[in-house]
Amino acid sequence: MTDATRTTCPYCGVGCGLVMSSSRDGWAVGGDPEHPANRGRICSKGAALPETIAAEADGSVRLLHPEVDGVRTGWNEALDAVAGRLLDTARRHGPESIAFYLSGQLLTEDYYVANKLLKGFIGSPHVDTNSRLCMASTVAGHKRAFGADVVPGCYEDLEIADLVVLVGSNLAWCHPVLAQRLRAARDRHGTRVVVIDPRRTATCDEADLHLGLRSATDVRLFNGLLAWLPEADAVDRVFVEAHVENFDDAVAAARADAPDITAVAEACGLEVNDVHTFYRWFAETPRTVTVFSQGVNQSAHGTDKVNAILNVHLATGRVGRLGASPFSVTGQPNAMGGREVGGLANQLAAHMDPNDPEDVDRVRRFWKAPVLKAGEGLKAVDLFRAIGDGRIKAVWIMGTNPAVSLPEADRVRAALAACPLVIVSDVASRTDTLRYAHIRLPAAAWGEKDGTVTNSERRVSRQRPFRMAPGEARPDWWIVSEAARRMGFGAAFRYRRPVDIFREHAALSGFENDGRRVFDIGAFARLRATDYETLEPFQWPRPVGSSGAASKRLFADGRFATPNGRARMVRVKSVAPAVRPDIRFPLIANTGRYRDQWHTMTRTGLSPRLSAHRPEPLLEISPRDALAHGLEEGGLARVRGSDGDMLARVSVTEDQPPGQIFLPMHWTDEAAARGLCARVVAGRIDPISGQPDNKYNPVRVEPWRPAWTAVLFSRVVPDLAEVPYWVRRRAGPCSIFDLAGDDPAQLDRLSAALASGTTAPLEYRDRSAGRIRRAWLDEGRLEACLFAELGRRPEIARDWLSRQFGETSLDGSARLVLLAGRAPREAPGSGRLVCSCHLVTLDAIEAAVRNGVATTTAEVGRYLKAGTGCGSCISEIREILRDVHIDAA
Numbered sequence: 061m062t063d064a065t066r067t068t069c070p071y072c073g074v075g076c077g078l079v080m081s082s083s084r085d086g087w088a089v090g091g092d093p094e095h096p097a098n099r100g101r102i103c104s105k106g107a108a109l110p111e112t113i114a115a116e117a118d119g120s121v122r123l124l125h126p127e128v129d130g131v132r133t134g135w136n137e138a139l140d141a142v143a144g145r146l147l148d149t150a151r152r153h154g155p156e157s158i159a160f161y162l163s164g165q166l167l168t169e170d171y172y173v174a175n176k177l178l179k180g181f182i183g184s185p186h187v188d189t190n191s192r193l194c195m196a197s198t199v200a201g202h203k204r205a206f207g208a209d210v211v212p213g214c215y216e217d218l219e220i221a222d223l224v225v226l227v228g229s230n231l232a233w234c235h236p237v238l239a240q241r242l243r244a245a246r247d248r249h250g251t252r253v254v255v256i257d258p259r260r261t262a263t264c265d266e267a268d269l270h271l272g273l274r275s276a277t278d279v280r281l282f283n284g285l286l287a288w289l290p291e292a293d294a295v296d297r298v299f300v301e302a303h304v305e306n307f308d309d310a311v312a313a314a315r316a317d318a319p320d321i322t323a324v325a326e327a328c329g330l331e332v333n334d335v336h337t338f339y340r341w342f343a344e345t346p347r348t349v350t351v352f353s354q355g356v357n358q359s360a361h362g363t364d365k366v367n368a369i370l371n372v373h374l375a376t377g378r379v380g381r382l383g384a385s386p387f388s389v390t391g392q393p394n395a396m397g398g399r400e401v402g403g404l405a406n407q408l409a410a411h412m413d414p415n416d417p418e419d420v421d422r423v424r425r426f427w428k429a430p431v432l433k434a435g436e437g438l439k440a441v442d443l444f445r446a447i448g449d450g451r452i453k454a455v456w457i458m459g460t461n462p463a464v465s466l467p468e469a470d471r472v473r474a475a476l477a478a479c480p481l482v483i484v485s486d487v488a489s490r491t492d493t494l495r496y497a498h499i500r501l502p503a504a505a506w507g508e509k510d511g512t513v514t515n516s517e518r519r520v521s522r523q524r525p526f527r528m529a530p531g532e533a534r535p536d537w538w539i540v541s542e543a544a545r546r547m548g549f550g551a552a553f554r555y556r557r558p559v560d561i562f563r564e565h566a567a568l569s570g571f572e573n574d575g576r577r578v579f580d581i582g583a584f585a586r587l588r589a590t591d592y593e594t595l596e597p598f599q600w601p602r603p604v605g606s607s608g609a610a611s612k613r614l615f616a617d618g619r620f621a622t623p624n625g626r627a628r629m630v631r632v633k634s635v636a637p638a639v640r641p642d643i644r645f646p647l648i649a650n651t652g653r654y655r656d657q658w659h660t661m662t663r664t665g666l667s668p669r670l671s672a673h674r675p676e677p678l679l680e681i682s683p684r685d686a687l688a689h690g691l692e693e694g695g696l697a698r699v700r701g702s703d704g705d706m707l708a709r710v711s712v713t714e715d716q717p718p719g720q721i722f723l724p725m726h727w728t729d730e731a732a733a734r735g736l737c738a739r740v741v742a743g744r745i746d747p748i749s750g751q752p753d754n755k756y757n758p759v760r761v762e763p764w765r766p767a768w769t770a771v772l773f774s775r776v777v778p779d780l781a782e783v784p785y786w787v788r789r790r791a792g793p794c795s796i797f798d799l800a801g802d803d804p805a806q807l808d809r810l811s812a813a814l815a816s817g818t819t820a821p822l823e824y825r826d827r828s829a830g831r832i833r834r835a836w837l838d839e840g841r842l843e844a845c846l847f848a849e850l851g852r853r854p855e856i857a858r859d860w861l862s863r864q865f866g867e868t869s870l871d872g873s874a875r876l877v878l879l880a881g882r883a884p885r886e887a888p889g890s891g892r893l894v895c896s897c898h899l900v901t902l903d904a905i906e907a908a909v910r911n912g913v914a915t916t917t918a919e920v921g922r923y924l925k926a927g928t929g930c931g932s933c934i935s936e937i938r939e940i941l942r943d944v945h946i947d948a949a
């Protein structure tokens with residue numbers, strides 16, 4: 061471990077290179093200027109990594125020791141229990157009663173050994189991963205069109221393209237460094253940008269055209285384009301003739317589905333002119349990249365959506381060419397690595413097919429694994445249903461939180477609660493899924509583990525350790541290999557270090573390949589350990605010693621990975637969603653990410669600044685729907701789906717189209733009382749990819765009017781079991797809780813609980829206004845502060861108050877000010893963070909604009925630095941400028 065370590069970001073599929081360096085004050089992070097994915101750039105999440113590492117020093121955050129049946133054990137006992145119980149399950153119920161559920165956060169080496177153990181040695185095909193929720197539809201679409209799961213383009217294409225079409229992708233928030241690269245290219249040569257998304261997102265700020273289409277009508281829009289391209293004489297006939305199958309059939313199907321622009325516009329809820337403009341730009345711009353992401357994949361018809369996009373690129377010959385390609389961007393840091401090793405239930409290993417007897421035989425011989433069977437395993441949603449109905453008796457969950465991320469959250473929880481054996485390997489000590497674990501295994505976290513990840517452009521990069529794992533945490537590959545050894549498979553899992561696994565993975569990719577499989581990194585099969593240490597990021601497939609130019613873009617020569625080498629256009633037809641809004645559930649819930657949070661917040665939730673951007677889950681709704689359903693800005697609302705419900709804070713916004721609401725995916729039962737959006741997501745899945753539909757779920761909303769609301773600042777997390785609404789965020793030395801209840805007695809009991817162990821609180825009461833303010837101190841140190849009202853939420857200077865928890869001797873006058881909830885002479889304000897990189901609040905920006913100091917985004921940047929870091933907040937700054945100017949007008 062050195063003072064500066066080059067590694068890769070643990071969050072999104074952009075896969076930015078980072079440089080971590082240590083100092084007396086802790087860790088510092090910077091973008092790696094040498095890494096081709098980001099060339100030194102970084103976003104707010106990456107920039108806050110040192111904060112999350114510092115927060116992990118709090119021993120309660122990490123799982124530090126193995127536990128079996130709630131009792132702390134050593135590794136020997138825990139691994140014996142894992143091996144013994146899995147063998148016993150296989151003996152009594154058959155190997156197929158065992159499943160592994162893996163994660164796009166695992167390193168490729170971890171993934172490889174887990175997949176090998178279950179499929180090859182225990183003999184069960186049921187290995188699936190949370191990547192099923194991310195890009196399984198793209199995998200299926202790629203295989204149908206190209207014959208292999210291959211992303212043909214690279215990030216540079218976004219900079220070279222003259223037109224970038226973003227479909228179902230809020231790039232500015234979900235892949236911020238790619239958005240930065242696109243913004244810079246646009247500044248340089250005026251790249252046209254089209255955003256296709258029902259919502260108006262931050263990404264639309266960079267758009268020349270936003271097509272806010274009706275939900276689930278993407279196939280119709282792209283079928284319309286495919287039908288129109290021949291009329292516009294924009295088909296690349298030479299390419300199609302030589303390299304594409306099924307062109308006529310796919311075009312005929314598209315014409316039947318979307319006969320003309322008027323029909324398309326009507327079906328999609330768009331203006332005819334806008335559709336025509338998009339089609340015209342696409343037709344006349346050879347250098348076009350279509351970026352697509354979860355808005356396409358997370359659909360009951362996701363695979364068809366993907367193929368509708370691939371069809372128009374095949375028809376125009378724009379695949380793998382300079383600045384011209386379809387481009388899937390993944391949500392997770394190692395979704396692509398998981399696909400390489402076969403971490404999905406419908407994959408085998410190294411891009412081989414579990415349904416192909418020759419592939420199965422090949423892997424069986426390579427692994428010397430006689431029990432390896434042909435056939436696919438259960439995909440995530442079906443897998444957890446099989447746990448629920450008792451077909452699966454044992455599940456090992458690694459590095460993921462399915463109790464939060466899978467649809468039908470309450471059914472998933474019931475399934476886990478009833479499962480005879482649940483093993484969970486995790487970094488965090490408290491997750492919703494860990495509650496159901498019989499065996500808990502502490503895994504090494506980012507910065508402690510060692511291996512490789514592959515980003516969205518097929519670039520393999522090293523994640524290197526730069527700090528010691530705490531307690532008894534161990535790397536996942538070690539945990540799995542040790543369990544395998546105890547099960548009697550030691551000879552096949554004799555790995556001493558990650559490089560041993562990487563070499564075997566590389567060797568399998570090249571084994572009897574002969575160019576049949578595009579994924580071939582066989583040249584690394586004899587990589588020396590020292591070369592693995594210094595391995596530079598590379599795109600597969602690249603032979604050692606080559607420049608890598610051959611791997612940058614694939615299929616440009618028109619030779620695809622199908623048996624006859626020709627790409628396949630697929631006949632797709634738009635299909636109405638199986639469940640439509642009705643009188644009981646009149647709105648469609650769309651779910652997604654926030655700019656500063658990641659998945660279930662086990663890491664980003666540790667950072668006070670990241671948690672400040674959106675401290676609570678918001679229900680975003682159009683003004684028309686808010687009025688119709690009696691919701692008010694800033695109030696609370698209950699969202700009910702067919703399977704469950706949640707509570708969220710209401711945000712009324714014109715960005716949300718009527719008929720649809722937006723909910724964030726991040727909040728868990730650890731972070732909020734009822735903020736889990738998976739409770740309103742039904743388990744409808746794409747029939748081909750098995751990916752659940754997180755974007756189209758009919759719901760109803762209703763105001764939830766509490767009897768009291770409060771803001772609590774506290775060093776300890778109190779028992780909030782009887783409080784119907786609470787959301788917690790970390791704020792340095794304390795946590796801030798937004799609370800609301802339906803019975804004032806709840807507030808009294810909470811106050812009593814906070815009082816234990818401290819002296820009598822300072823108190824201010826205004827009975828007529830229903831206002832109570834209390835502060836508990838212990839020898840001059842603030843322990844907790846509660847601000848409660850019967851009406852709306854009290855306005856408190858949250859940052860200022862949380863800083864008071866850092867004071868060790870608050871004197872008389874300082875104590876009295878506490879109950880005012882703000883510093884003397886400070887005006888009340890929201891204190892909401894807008895720019896996470898430079899910690900600039902809404903109040904500061906509004907003040908600068910009102911004072912006339914800054915009237916443009918550039919001036920806000922110069923004066924306050926806001927928006928000059930990762931740039932993801934620029935659209936918000938524009939909005940603030942607009943709002944203040946409207947107010948002033």
Ligand code: SF4
Pocket residue numbers: 069070071072073074075076098101102103104105106107235236237238
């Ligand atoms: S863009 Fe993604 S990979 Fe890059 S720093 Fe941000 S979260 Fe990390």
